[in-house]
Amino acid sequence: MIRAWLISLLLLVPSPALLVQDDNSSVILGEAAGGVEESQEEDVDIAEIIFEHIGDDYEWHIFSWGEKHVSLHLPVIVHSSTGWHVFSSKRLEHGESYEGLKIDPEKGKIVEVDSGKRPFDISITKNVLSLMMSSLLLLVVILLTARWYRKHDVMNESPTGIAALMEPLVMMVHDMARENIGEEDYRRYSPFLCMAFLFILLNNFLGIMPFFPGGANLTGNIAITLVLSLCTFFTVNLTGTKHYYKDIFNPDVPVFLKPIMPIIEVFSALMKPVSLTIRLFANMLAGHIMILCMVCLIFIMAKYGAVLTGSMTVVSVLFGVFLDALECLVAFIQAYVFTMLSSIYIGLARAHGE
Amino acid sequence: MNLITPDTGLLFWMVVIFGLVFFLLWKFGFPIITEMVDKRNAAIRKSLKDAHEIEVQMAGMMAEHAQMLEDARKEQAQILREAADTRNKLIADAKVQAQEEAAKILAEARTEIAAEKEAALRDVRREVAVLSVSIAEKILRKELSDGDEQRDYIDRMVEETVREQAHS
Numbered sequence: 001m002i003r004a005w006l007i008s009l010l011l012l013v014p015s016p017a018l019l020v021q022d023d024n025s026s027v028i029l030g031e032a033a034g035g036v037e038e039s040q041e042e043d044v045d046i047a048e049i050i051f052e053h054i055g056d057d058y059e060w061h062i063f064s065w066g067e068k069h070v071s072l073h074l075p076v077i078v079h080s081s082t083g084w085h086v087f088s089s090k091r092l093e094h095g096e097s098y099e100g101l102k103i104d105p106e107k108g109k110i111v112e113v114d115s116g117k118r119p120f121d122i123s124i125t126k127n128v129l130s131l132m133m134s135s136l137l138l139l140v141v142i143l144l145t146a147r148w149y150r151k152h153d154v155m156n157e158s159p160t161g162i163a164a165l166m167e168p169l170v171m172m173v174h175d176m177a178r179e180n181i182g183e184e185d186y187r188r189y190s191p192f193l194c195m196a197f198l199f200i201l202l203n204n205f206l207g208i209m210p211f212f213p214g215g216a217n218l219t220g221n222i223a224i225t226l227v228l229s230l231c232t233f234f235t236v237n238l239t240g241t242k243h244y245y246k247d248i249f250n251p252d253v254p255v256f257l258k259p260i261m262p263i264i265e266v267f268s269a270l271m272k273p274v275s276l277t278i279r280l281f282a283n284m285l286a287g288h289i290m291i292l293c294m295v296c297l298i299f300i301m302a303k304y305g306a307v308l309t310g311s312m313t314v315v316s317v318l319f320g321v322f323l324d325a326l327e328c329l330v331a332f333i334q335a336y337v338f339t340m341l342s343s344i345y346i347g348l349a350r351a352h353g354e
Numbered sequence: 355m356n357l358i359t360p361d362t363g364l365l366f367w368m369v370v371i372f373g374l375v376f377f378l379l380w381k382f383g384f385p386i387i388t389e390m391v392d393k394r395n396a397a398i399r400k401s402l403k404d405a406h407e408i409e410v411q412m413a414g415m416m417a418e419h420a421q422m423l424e425d426a427r428k429e430q431a432q433i434l435r436e437a438a439d440t441r442n443k444l445i446a447d448a449k450v451q452a453q454e455e456a457a458k459i460l461a462e463a464r465t466e467i468a469a470e471k472e473a474a475l476r477d478v479r480r481e482v483a484v485l486s487v488s489i490a491e492k493i494l495r496k497e498l499s500d501g502d503e504q505r506d507y508i509d510r511m512v513e514e515t516v517r518e519q520a521h522s
Contacts, residue, residue, distance in 0.1 A: 142383040149390040191384040223360035227368040
């Protein structure tokens with residue numbers, strides 16, 4: 001799946017990418033084709049735009065109106081060699097330094113001015129704020145749902161409002177857990193699977209949303225997916241049965257395979273969270289990059305005259321709509337796949353000998 | 355590459371926030387929802403099963419009901435038939451009895467009549483005898499003056515009487 005995404009990405013992106021990287025040739029091309037543009041209009045730096053959208057940042061750029069930029073300056077919290085520093089990221093704008101710290105223009109991260117080292121950085125960045133908001137939303141939504149069930153007699157009433165919205169999702173994961181983990185102890189694992197599914201689903205959709213509360217590329221960030229899959233990893237390996245560990249360290253295989261099998265099995269157990277991490281991260285990232293490329297294509301084409309721009313705009317918008325619809329599908333599928341694989345891994349670790 | 359190195363700050367916050375939210379929802383969120391829905395599902399399954407059982411029972415009762423109706427109808431027909439038979443038999447018996455009775459009465463009447471007739475005849479005979487004796491006396495008193503004639507007459511009379519005696 002990841003490979004398919006990357007291939008389609010490569011097929012779609014090449015022309016604008018080449019144009020952007022080779023500034024001189026694009027300018028020459030631009031003059032030759034349009035001739036109208038003087039060098040007032042800057043070249044569209046597609047890589048910068050894309051990385052600004054998919055990456056993390058110390059401020060949350062909401063929109064620009066002409067020269068006026070409206071953005072949220074988020075608090076910086078770092079522990080450098082000179083101790084704790086807490087201040088607004090407004091003081092670090094445009095490469096300024098404050099309290100011996102500045103934003104490294106290449107990495108886009110805060111470094112110490114003197115040594116260039118990365119301090120311990122737990123700033124509330126764009127992704128962290130988005131994480132806080134979406135987690136709060138999830139918390140409120142689920143607690144309200146639980147409250148509905150507490151206040152109503154489920155035997156005589158069908159769910160209404162928020163309960164009717166959340167019940168199918170929660171029960172889908174709950175039933176998936178029962179199928180994959182087994183009747184005995186799926187109840188212990190169902191909350192984690194529900195949490196993972198709803199967290200990923202919510203953040204996937206918020207990521208597709210192009211304007212403020214959404215727009216942060218949270219599930220396309222490897223730190224987030226890493227934590228999620230580590231949760232699965234620890235759940236699987238800390239609650240495994242004897243039978244599961246016996247299959248890893250002393251499986252029923254011919255004697256000459258005995259020394260090799262544990263290595264393979266341990267490696268396989270370690271690779272499971274890695275594959276979970278990268279699958280979700282790469283899928284969401286690739287989707288975002290594709291949509292951004294489609295949008296940027298319009299602005300790249302802007303200097304090649306009306307005909308090209310117009311036709312390209314139509315194509316871009318059509319493709320953009322298609323990709324957005326596809327992303328909505330992928331947002332659900334990836335949340336589902338992550339949860340399903342997690343439940344299957346847990347189910348395997350709960351295996352009992354025949 | 356910036357993209358594939360996990361950022362410590364985000365890792366830290368993710369662990370803290372995800373852990374916190376998960377803990378809260380584990381304690382107060384998901385189990386309540388799933389438990390309630392499971393309970394409801396179990397109740398629905400049970401009611402469906404009950405409903406099915408009741409349906410089967412109802413079908414059984416309906417069949418039983420129809421059977422009972424059929425039986426009652428049969429019984430009714432039989433009772434009616436039996437009643438008709440009994441009535442017919444009663445009538446026939448009564449007729450027979452009446453005829454027998456009538457015959458008996460007739461027979462009795464006939465014997466009685468015969469007896470009466472006999473008695474009447476006997477009376478008449480006695481009267482006739484008395485009368486004839488008295489008539490004979492009177493005739494005798496007048497006729498027995500002449501000797502021969504008397505002897506002839508007496509012979510004839512005796513003869514007649516003997517013949518009569520032999521007759522009766």
